[in-house]
Amino acid sequence: MGQNKYTIVEHGNIVSPKGFQAGGLHCGLKKTDRNDLGLVLCDVPAVAAAVYTTNAIQAAPLKVTRDSLQNGTLRAVVVNSGNANACTGKQGEEDAYTMRSLTAAQFGLSAEDIAVASTGVIGELLKMDRVDSGIANLPGQIGGKPESAEAFNQAILTTDLVKKEACVTVTVDGNPVTIAGAAKGSGMIHPNMATMLGFMTTDAVISHDALQQLLRSATDLTFNMITVDGDTSTNDMLLAMASGLADHQVLTPEHKDWDAFAEGFSYVCRVLAKAIARDGEGAKRLIEVTVTGAECDSDAQAIAKTIIGSSLVKSAMFGADANWGRIIAAVGRAGRPVNPETVDIAIGPIAVLEQSRPLPFDEEAALAYLQGDTIHIDVDLHIASGSAVAWGCDLTYDYVRINAAYRT
Amino acid sequence: MGQNKYTIVEHGNIVSPKGFQAGGLHCGLKKTDRNDLGLVLCDVPAVAAAVYTTNAIQAAPLKVTRDSLQNGTLRAVVVNSGNANACTGKQGEEDAYTMRSLTAAQFGLSAEDIAVASTGVIGELLKMDRVDSGIANLPGQIGGKPESAEAFNQAILTTDLVKKEACVTVTVDGNPVTIAGAAKGSGMIHPNMATMLGFMTTDAVISHDALQQLLRSATDLTFNMITVDGDTSTNDMLLAMASGLADHQVLTPEHKDWDAFAEGFSYVCRVLAKAIARDGEGAKRLIEVTVTGAECDSDAQAIAKTIIGSSLVKSAMFGADANWGRIIAAVGRAGRPVNPETVDIAIGPIAVLEQSRPLPFDEEAALAYLQGDTIHIDVDLHIASGSAVAWGCDLTYDYVRINAAYRT
Incomplete structure (x- = not known):
């Protein structure tokens, strides 16, 4: 084994890469007063990629996110916890589209710029009045500080006991590139993306195809190799956004520094995956x-x-x-x-x-x-x-x- | 649904079919004073069939039983609980063969007349001095009374809380045929025969091929449809012995009363399978x-x-x-x-x-x-x-x- 090609950033978080802001708040979907609505926003159109649950029953937000990702870019992802918006029929699908359009309106974006993710109880309709007022309050909560990332991290948790985040830098064409991630897990965790949500941000300049391919291969060796209880959820997704604000030639597998980037990216995935396993429901070890x-x-x-x-x-x-x-x-x-x-x-x-x-x-x-x-x-x-x-x-x-x- | 083609025998047990005796005793393989060695004996050579665990790691007794079953008949099966004799290498294999030959010697049979089954902890060698003295005491414990069946039922249990048995009669060529079974289960129960032992006796006259085929198809819809914890053990087997002492034409799928026999046989399997599921480790429901x-x-x-x-x-x-x-x-x-x-x-x-x-x-x-x-x-x-x-x-x-x- 040679030296690691990446440097771990202590206290690095989802807004560490250039171009990203985040935030979170409590809008009333959880019974406690913990945050239950969060957003990651990119200042510019981010190259984006995603992998989804393999469950044949898929929650409404996944349909919306797939739709938004058709052009390969995103500006933001809005996430709620406390309600999975799964098995909620046509109304659930409408609600997920509404979450998207409300978020777009608040941030002056088009609907297709927004991905949607949900986690929580299955089969109950979202309380859309609460989602609506929550989204209306999001702009005031979004920022680039560690507290902003922390508010987002808290907003995506369900029965998780601790937040999960990781951050590294790698060197591409002599310049620093930052890669960060945040995730939630806990129950219904099983290979092939079960009740977990993961969000990766980076300021790398990268093509959509290269990002999608890297996300898939890194997931296979990390998130798809963890299990808490053998159950696979209806809602899982891992989403990656690249702002392209770092200074280097576009990354593809042919780039001389591709291995360094891929290694750093996989390391962040592995830290998050292990953190999810360690924080499995009830886990001691x-x-x-x-x-x-x-x-x-x-x-x-x-x-x-x-x-x-x-x-x-x-x-x-x-x-x-x-x-x-x-x-x-x-x-x-x-x-x-x-x-x-x-x-x-x-x-x-x-x-x-x-x-x-x-x-x-x-x-x-x-x-x-x-x-x-x-x-x-x-x-x-x-x-x-x-x-x-x-x-x-x-x-x-x-x-x-x-x-x-x-x-x- | 028409009428059932079988009649349930209340308090019927493994020695209810003509030609069978059973018994059990404590020889010191369990830490408590519960029975841990049992035997079912047929007065005549019984047509026999078996299905085994699909686990790639198989315990020594399965090898011995497969060997004894090569000629399609058995006189007896000797069973111990408290030790699975699995992952015990060459010594474990020798011990299983020794269990077989000791039993044959005690009952004046040849080694190939005896099947061997074990259940309990994996990876520890059998205390053969205790097995030896236990087998020496078996002949005095064997009989055709309900207490004999009860002693056998107790001898095959591990963490089971209750014994599992069932018995029916069916009519073949106008005459009664009895079918009975006893089983143990509890933990490591999963479709494809996981830590369970099952023993079926009948006085039907039946060909080996017909019995093997019926055992397989009944197992697929009963024992292979239960699970306690998703784990599949190294030791499971379901063994059927037919004494042929009832009075009717030999049973094959072409016999006009085959359906009645198959239905009764499957019913006994289903009762045992459900009893194993209900008595799953820790189960309330x-x-x-x-x-x-x-x-x-x-x-x-x-x-x-x-x-x-x-x-x-x-x-x-x-x-x-x-x-x-x-x-x-x-x-x-x-x-x-x-x-x-x-x-x-x-x-x-x-x-x-x-x-x-x-x-x-x-x-x-x-x-x-x-x-x-x-x-x-x-x-x-x-x-x-x-x-x-x-x-x-x-x-x-x-x-x-x-x-x-x-x-x-």
């Missing part, structure tokens, strides 16, 4: 599963996701129990090639299985390791060189408590 | 999901299993929360054709979604219904006529508690 020695990367991904998605593995991690039998059972049921005789498993520094045979290990040391806040599970299949990393969290009493009465 | 109007039965099965497997749906049912948004989100992520505009959902007698639009419903009535011990979820996709039923249970604090420290 982040679990990172690394699978090596698979027939191909795709097999390794499927096996890593099966392990990280196993309720039995997740419960054992909650109990700090080095129950590797559940790990190998998950390996075996992933439906990908496994040699039953050649599996190694380590839990952190502790090797527990070698060539599919149990190793004696120090239970006290294992307990001490498993009580930490990050747990590494490493599986080597010894077949070929396919590898993957997936992230998840433990299954706790609090997950059940939170989800037994989410609506009430 | 049985959930029955019926999907109709799918493009084909296979689509309906996949969608029903996705709903019943959703941690969010399961948590909501624990909380008696009519959160149908999670149900439709599960429908959408099953990866099968769905028309987003035409989905109906009912929770018991309460219609909550019609043509994908929320219906107003009485929350008090829904709460009262959801506090019952069986919850029906009905989904109509209005595409074509594919249908399926799946069974599962709610996700509770107790599931997490049980699985956070299973080994300790």
